[in-house]
Amino acid sequence: MTQTDGLPIHLTHVDPDQNMARFYEMSIQPTLFGEASLFRNWGRIGTRGQAMMVTYLEADEAVAAVAKLERQKRRRGYR
Structure with a gap:
């Protein structure tokens, strides 16, 4: 894979005035067939959140x- 130096990425958005405390995580994992899967996980801080996986043919696309x-x-x- 190329340019995955900063992975996994973990971002948060906290605003006490709006009672907002969210997270967003991203990582790239290789598949058994030479493809690359982008795993995303997001939700409110303190919960498991939701998850999604998208598979790309090339790692550069991911x-x-x-x-x-x-x-x-x-x-x-x-941030």
Whole structure:
């Protein structure tokens, strides 16, 4: 895989005024068939949250998806 130096990524968004305490996690794992799976987990801090897995044919596609999601989350206030 390429450019996975910063993985897994763990972001949080906490705003006590709005009673908001959220997390968002992303990681890339290889599959048995040479593909790459992007695992995402999100929810309220202190809960298990929800999870989603998307499989890409190439690891570069998964890395690009992580970069895009990270940009989106950081624009929304995750740190």
